[in-house]
Structures are given as C-alpha cells and as structure tokens.
Amino acid sequence: MSSIKIELRKEDIDxxxxxxxxxxxxxxxxxxxxxxxxxxxxxLPAEVQEVVAEQLxxxxxxxxxxxxxxxxxxxxxxxxxxxSICMGTACYVRGAEKVLEEFKKELGxxxxxxxPDGKFSLSSLRCVxxxxxAPVVLVGExxxxxxxxxxxxxxxxxxxx
Amino acid sequence: xxxVKLTIDNKQIEVQKGTTILKAxxxxxxxxxxxxxxxxxxxKIENKPxxxxxxxxxxxxxxxxxxxxxxxxxxxxxVRTHNPRVLNARRTVMEFILSDHxxxxxxxxxxxxxxxxxxxxxxxIRDIPHQDISEMSTYRLDTSPSIIxxxxxxxxxxxxxxxxxxxxxxxxxxxxNRGFTAAVAPAFEQNLEYSTCTYCGQxxxxxxxxxxxEVDHTPEVLRALADPSKTVVVQTAPAVRAAxxxxxxxxxxxxxxxxxxxxxxxxxxxxxxxxDFAADLTIMEEGTELLGRVDKFLKGDKNVKLPILTxxxxxxxxxxxxxxxxxKDVPSTAKSPQQMFGAIAKTxxxxxxxxxxEDMVVVSVMPCLAKKYERxxxxxxxxxxxxxxxxxxxxxxxxxxxxxxxxxxxxxDEEFDRPLGESTxxxxxxxxxxxxxxxxxxxxxxLYTGKKLDKVxxxxxRGMEGVRKATIDFNGLPLNIGIAHGLSNARKLLxxxxxxxxxxxxxxxxxxxxxxxxxxxxxxxxxxxxxLMARAKAIYDEDASKTLRKSHENPYIKxxxxxxxxEPNSExxxxxxxxxxxxxxxxxxxxx
Numbered sequence: 001m002s003s004i005k006i007e008l009r010k011e012d013i014d015x016x017x018x019x020x021x022x023x024x025x026x027x028x029x030x031x032x033x034x035x036x037x038x039x040x041x042x043x044l045p046a047e048v049q050e051v052v053a054e055q056l057x058x059x060x061x062x063x064x065x066x067x068x069x070x071x072x073x074x075x076x077x078x079x080x081x082x083x084s085i086c087m088g089t090a091c092y093v094r095g096a097e098k099v100l101e102e103f104k105k106e107l108g109x110x111x112x113x114x115x116p117d118g119k120f121s122l123s124s125l126r127c128v129x130x131x132x133x134a135p136v137v138l139v140g141e142x143x144x145x146x147x148x149x150x151x152x153x154x155x156x157x158x159x160x161x
Numbered sequence: 162x163x164x165v166k167l168t169i170d171n172k173q174i175e176v177q178k179g180t181t182i183l184k185a186x187x188x189x190x191x192x193x194x195x196x197x198x199x200x201x202x203x204x205k206i207e208n209k210p211x212x213x214x215x216x217x218x219x220x221x222x223x224x225x226x227x228x229x230x231x232x233x234x235x236x237x238x239x240v241r242t243h244n245p246r247v248l249n250a251r252r253t254v255m256e257f258i259l260s261d262h263x264x265x266x267x268x269x270x271x272x273x274x275x276x277x278x279x280x281x282x283x284x285x286i287r288d289i290p291h292q293d294i295s296e297m298s299t300y301r302l303d304t305s306p307s308i309i310x311x312x313x314x315x316x317x318x319x320x321x322x323x324x325x326x327x328x329x330x331x332x333x334x335x336x337x338n339r340g341f342t343a344a345v346a347p348a349f350e351q352n353l354e355y356s357t358c359t360y361c362g363q364x365x366x367x368x369x370x371x372x373x374x375e376v377d378h379t380p381e382v383l384r385a386l387a388d389p390s391k392t393v394v395v396q397t398a399p400a401v402r403a404a405x406x407x408x409x410x411x412x413x414x415x416x417x418x419x420x421x422x423x424x425x426x427x428x429x430x431x432x433x434x435x436x437d438f439a440a441d442l443t444i445m446e447e448g449t450e451l452l453g454r455v456d457k458f459l460k461g462d463k464n465v466k467l468p469i470l471t472x473x474x475x476x477x478x479x480x481x482x483x484x485x486x487x488x489k490d491v492p493s494t495a496k497s498p499q500q501m502f503g504a505i506a507k508t509x510x511x512x513x514x515x516x517x518x519e520d521m522v523v524v525s526v527m528p529c530l531a532k533k534y535e536r537x538x539x540x541x542x543x544x545x546x547x548x549x550x551x552x553x554x555x556x557x558x559x560x561x562x563x564x565x566x567x568x569x570x571x572x573x574d575e576e577f578d579r580p581l582g583e584s585t586x587x588x589x590x591x592x593x594x595x596x597x598x599x600x601x602x603x604x605x606x607x608l609y610t611g612k613k614l615d616k617v618x619x620x621x622x623r624g625m626e627g628v629r630k631a632t633i634d635f636n637g638l639p640l641n642i643g644i645a646h647g648l649s650n651a652r653k654l655l656x657x658x659x660x661x662x663x664x665x666x667x668x669x670x671x672x673x674x675x676x677x678x679x680x681x682x683x684x685x686x687x688x689x690x691x692x693l694m695a696r697a698k699a700i701y702d703e704d705a706s707k708t709l710r711k712s713h714e715n716p717y718i719k720x721x722x723x724x725x726x727x728e729p730n731s732e733x734x735x736x737x738x739x740x741x742x743x744x745x746x747x748x749x750x751x752x753x
Contacts, residue, residue, distance in 0.1 A: 007752045050749065058332070062326075062335045068339075
C-alpha cells in the first residue's frame with residue numbers, strides 16, 4: 001500500500017475533533033473515541049484514524065493496532081443492508097456455519113467485506129439473545145429466525161430493487 | 162530495603178521485594194531460557210511482555226506454570242525451573258512458535274545469529290509438529306531504503322515495538338491484527354517508507370529472528386570492485402572499529418582499526434580512507450558555526466538560533482523532520498561526516514587523482530542503517546550521481562570479509578591511506594554519546610579563547626545517562642551543553658527548545674542508545690549492554706592513544722582548507738559541506 005493522503009471534509013474533521021474533545025483528548029480513551037467515530041461514520045477509514053491519532057497525540061500505528069485487533073471495528077464501509085449471522089453456541093450447533101457459507105457463496109464476499117455495488121456487507125456476531133429462533137440472521141434491523149441455507153436466496157430477494 | 166526469601170531449584174535465596182523469578186534465578190547462576198524478554202541494564206531498557214512463555218517455571222501451589230520474566234518473587238515461594246513438566250511445556254511452546262514459522266533457515270539473512278534458531282538448538286527441538294493445524298501468515302516483503310520487513314518471521318516478541326515506541330518515541334510500529342495474522346507493522350500495513358520511521362535500526366538491532374533485517378548492499382559493492390573503470394574509495398565510521406572484531410569472535414571492546422584497514426585493502430578497495438577525517442572536518446564547520454551563533458547572541462542578536470543542535474546523526478535528522486519541522490532552522494547546517502566525506506572525495510580528491518566523479522565509487526562502512534537512507538537523499542547528489550554510492554553496515558562488512566576468505570584474526574595492522582585517512586582523537590569519539598560535542602568543545606575552546614587546553618578529556622560530557630548536562634567555562638563565558646541519546650530523550654530536550662525554555666547553547670543528539678556504538682548496523686548485542694560499555698571504552702582508549710586529539714590540529718584538514726576550501730564556513734565550504742532540512746510531517750488536508 002502506498003502513502004495515504006489525509007484528506008477530509010472540514011465538517012468531518014470538526015466532528016472527529018469534537019469526539020476527541022468530549023474525552024478530553026485522553027489517549028486512554030482511544031477505544032471509546034473509536035466507538036463514537038465508527039458510530040458517526042459507519043466505519044473507520046485511514047483518514048479518520050490519522051485525525052484521531054493527531055488529536056490524542058499518539059502514533060497512528062497504535063490507533064491502527066487497536067482497530068485491526070478488535071473485530072467490532074471495521075475499515076470498510078458497511079453495505080446498505082448489513083447482514084449479520086449469529087455464530088453463538090445455539091445458532092452454531094443448529095447450522096449457522098452452513099448459512100454463513102451460503103451467504104458468502106451468493107454474495108461472493110468474505111466476512112468483513114462489502115459487495116462491490118455497496119448493497120450488502122457480511123459479518124458474524126456472537127449471540128443476539130434470540131436462541132429460540134436459532135439460527136438467526138439479521139439484515140439491518142430485521143431479524144430472520146430458523147434460517148436454513150436454502151432460505152438465503154429468498155432473504156436476499158427481499159432487498160432487490 | 163524489604164526482602165523476600167524463596168527457594169529456587171532447592172537452593173535458598175533472599176532478594177529485594179519486587180524482583181522477578183527470572184532475575185533471582187540469574188543471580189544464582191540459573192539461566193532460565195528467554196526469547197521475548199530483553200534487558201539492556203546500563204541503558205535502563207527492558208522488554209518483558211510475558212508473551213512467548215519460553216521462560217515458564219513451576220511455582221509450588223499454583224495450578225499453572227508461571228512465566229519467570231514477569232512473576233515476582235514471594236516470601237516462601239518454592240520454584241522449580243527444570244523439572245519434566247517445565248521442560249515439556251517449554252518444548253511444546255517452542256513447537257507452537259515454530260509451527261507457523263518459515264523453515265528457510267539455510268537462506269535466511271539472520272541464519273547463524275538468530276535467537277529463535279539458537280533456542281531451537283538449546284531446547285533440543287528435533288521435530289516440528291502442529292504444522293497441519295497452524296496457518297502460515299503471508300505478509301508481503303516490505304523493502305525500504307534501509308530496512309527489510311519479512312513479517313512471516315515475526316514471533317511477536319514485541320521488542321521492536323518497545324524500541325520504536327518507548328525508547329525512540331518514533332511510533333512507526335505497532336502490534337496489529339490477532340491470531341496467526343498478528344504482526345508488528347506500520348499503520349495500515351503501509352510500507353515503512355511512508356511511516357514516521359527514522360531508519361535508526363533499533364528494531365533491527367533487537368529483532369531475535371529474520372523478521373527485521375537491513376538492506377544488503379554488498380553485492381553492489383562487489384560489482385563496483387570488479388569494474389576496472391571505477392576507482393573505489395571506502396570510508397569507515399568511528400564506531401565500526403570498536404565492534405567489527407566481535408563478528409570474528411574477538412572480545413567486545415577490541416579495537417580493530419589496523420586489521421580493518423588491512424581487510425579493506427585486501428578486498429580490493431583502491432583507497433582505504435576514514436570517515437574520521439570527515440569527522441574532524443565536521444568539527445571545523447560545526448564548531449565555527451557554533452561560535453558564530455554564540456558570538457551573534459552575545460552581541461544582542463535576537464534572531465540567532467540557539468541552542469545549536471548537532472546534525473551528524475541521520476536518524477535524528479529524520480526524527481526532527483517528522484516531528485519538529487518548526488525547528489528545522491535550529492540544527493547545525495553541517496552535513497554528517499559520511500556526506501562531507503563523499504562531497505570532498507568526489508571533488509577535491511577526484512581532482513587530485515585526476516578522475517571524473519562518475520568514475521569514482523564511494524562506499525561507506527557505517528554502524529548505522531539510517532546512513533543507507535541518508536546517502537540517497539536527492540540533495541546529496543550532483544546530476545544524479547550520489548556523493549556516497551553505497552553504505553554498508555558493520556555486519557555487512559564482516560560478512561563480506563568472510564565471503565572473501567580473509568583471515569581477519571591474523572591480519573597485520575595497516576594504516577589508512579592519505580590524505581582522507583588521517584584523523585585525530587576528537588574524530589574517533591564521534592562514535593560515543595557525548596563524543597561529538599566533546600570534540601567540538603576541544604576545538605571551539607581553543608579557537609574562542611586563543612588558549613591551549615591543558616586537558617582535552619571532558620569527563621563531564623561522558624557516560625550513559627540518557628540526558629546529560631554540563632557547563633564548560635570558555636574563559637569567563639559559561640557554555641551550557643546538553644546531551645541526549647535515544648530519541649525519547651531527544652524529544653524531551655526538543656520540547657524545551659520548542660517552548661523556548663532550553664537553557665543550552667549547544668545540544669548533541671544521537672538517535673541510538675549509547676550513540677553510534679549502539680547503532681542499528683552494529684554486531685547484534687542480543688540484550689547484553691556490557692558489550693556496548695566495552696565498545697565505548699575502546700573508543701575512548703583509541704582517542705587517548707592518539708598524539709593529535711583536536712580536529713583543528715589535523716594537518717590534512719589544514720591542507721584541505723589551504724588548497725581547496727579557504728576557511729571554515731567559506732562559500733565553498735557552505736556549498737559542499739552544508740545542507741538544509743525539510744518539513745516531512747504528515748498534513749491533514751481539508752477537502753474543498
């Protein structure tokens with residue numbers, strides 16, 4: 001990867017500065033700052049991490065270290081319809097892995113990625129507290145229960161057009 | 162002092178409270194193996210992430226084995242360092258570490274001095290199981306002007322991260338990702354070139370494996386030596402002579418100046434010169450600049466930039482260009498000795514022997530990896546022809562001598578060639594922290610006061626403290642001198658300068674702990690700081706053994722000014738021997 005040009009709109013820089021200031025620019029609050037930033041931007045592109053590093057006066061390598069370590073943080077924007085497959089114990093034993101594989105196959109992307117048209121992104125998570133419906137798939141705010149691999153095509157159809 | 166009593170391997174010991182089991186055991190002569198742990202005692206540097214688990218021991222009453230490097234001794238503790246349970250655990254840990262490590266030892270640049278390889282030997286590893294369940298990481302190779310990163314070989318000891326962040330406060334490297342893909346890398350896995358890396362090479366100096374190594378330029382040097390149309394000139398930095406012998410099994414602290422000159426001649430260099438000559442030249446230029454600034458200051462010039470900062474160290478130059486660009490007109494404009502040498506060799510000396518600069522190849526042997534980057538800065542070239550063509554490290558020179566089957570240990574001492582091989586004691590101490598400023602004081606004192614120094618040794622400027630201060634009486638003018646080695650210490654002094662609070666007239670800064678003797682291109686010390694202390698002593702001894710110990714007394718320096726440069730800081734000297742600095746700090750751009 002070549003050098004990253006840190007170019008951002010003024011309102012975005014102001015927003016990051018505001019988030020950092022709300023934590024008194026305290027380096028120990030890095031994770032909280034990143035949470036707030038991801039909440040606002042939807043993801044944490046390199047440029048955002050550079051500004052956070054500058055504001056908290058810590059190396060950007062450290063910020064990236066944290067972002068790359070925690071699976072919650074992402075550097076790719078979510079799709080318009082973020083798909084999450086529960087891989088908690090109950091869902092897992094009832095075949096969540098096969099469902100996930102089917103989604104990967106249908107969308108042609110891996111976990112953590114977004115389709116080139118920006119429509120869907122794929123993630124896995126641990127237990128959404130709906131074990132009675134296992135295996136569970138979330139698309140945006142909508143919950144699908146007792147999902148079988150054969151249902152995947154049908155679910156994706158709901159978001160066509 | 163509160164102490165605790167404990168038993169290690171059936172022997173009683175009493176240690177200070179807070180001592181780790183590892184240290185207590187070593188006090189008793191029990192050498193618990195370690196891999197990630199590293200301590201440079203004299204420099205107060207310690208890495209103990211407790212990550213590798215090679216140092217596990219059994220503590221009676223505890224369910225799990227304890228890592229000795231981070232477990233503190235308790236009253237009445239009973240520790241076993243080598244029972245079957247411990248030995249099996251160590252072997253298993255090692256097998257897991259090796260399971261996803263590349264097996265290309267035969268061609269690895271670290272082979273023969275790899276701590277992981279040594280540990281495999283020590284633990285008697287004969288088989289590497291678990292390879293079927295481990296994932297080999299596939300990081301791409303990152304080659305910068307100085308350093309090669311091959312992160313497939315990273316074992317996450319995090320020594321480099323500690324050096325980069327704590328000792329140097331450079332912050333180029335951080336632990337990233339998790340599991341099999343965990344590694345230490347610059348932000349966003351960019352190339353090192355685009356990070357804040359200063360190429361100080363301290364990460365390379367402490368890396369136990371082949372994950373971090375230097376770019377090897379010996380093949381290019383060999384090609385130049387084989388080309389009959391080229392006149393190949395070599396220069397050797399002061400710190401190289403105090404460490405090169407270690408690569409041939411000599412005691413640390415053995416000065417090998419004469420053997421080194423002989424070996425270089427045997428390798429086929431046409432002229433065997435010395436960077437020490439250029440160090441003397443640096444003192445003439447930098448010392449004159451210092452006196453000029455002090456003089457202006459005393460005459461009430463408010464715009465004069467004080468303190469003056471030394472500019473010999475390319476790691477340090479990279480550091481302030483990245484971190485303190487607002488201070489870029491504060492350091493001395495004098496080029497480093499390596500670059501002064503190149504500039505003089507390809508003008509003055511090329512004229513003398515009547516060849517074109519394009520037909521001359523200048524090779525430098527340096528204790529340093531940042532020199533590799535420095536020599537390729539565009540401002541140090543004339544029409545695309547660099548003043549210094551190749552820079553190789555002390556380690557690379559040793560390897561080159563071995564490849565050429567030269568019996569280094571039995572070489573008779575030889576002298577450097579003249580004129581660019583003559584130097585004074587002031588030049589050789591450039592290799593130690595405090596040495597450049599001591600050399601500058603010797604010359605500046607005599608030039609300023611017009612008096613001869615009774616004693617040329619300035620003990621108050623020596624030592625291994627990270628930040629040192631001294632006041633030297635220049636005939637009624639008290640000159641405040643600051644010294645910092647290790648970039649975290651430099652940062653402290655720089656913050657004061659930035660805030661206008663600095664009390665100093667002159668500050669010497671060296672990027673590497675200990676100065677050049679501890680440079681990133683030196684033989685690996687493997688965490689033994691007594692090696693650095695021995696090198697420092699060798700440097701001061703060599704200075705003391707010289708007849709001429711002040712740069713301005715070097716007859717060939719005088720000749721250079723008489724025949725070519727005129728006087729220090731003359732227009733010609735400025736053109737050839739001085740430089741300027743750049744703002745390299747990353748900027749946040751507002752998108753319109």
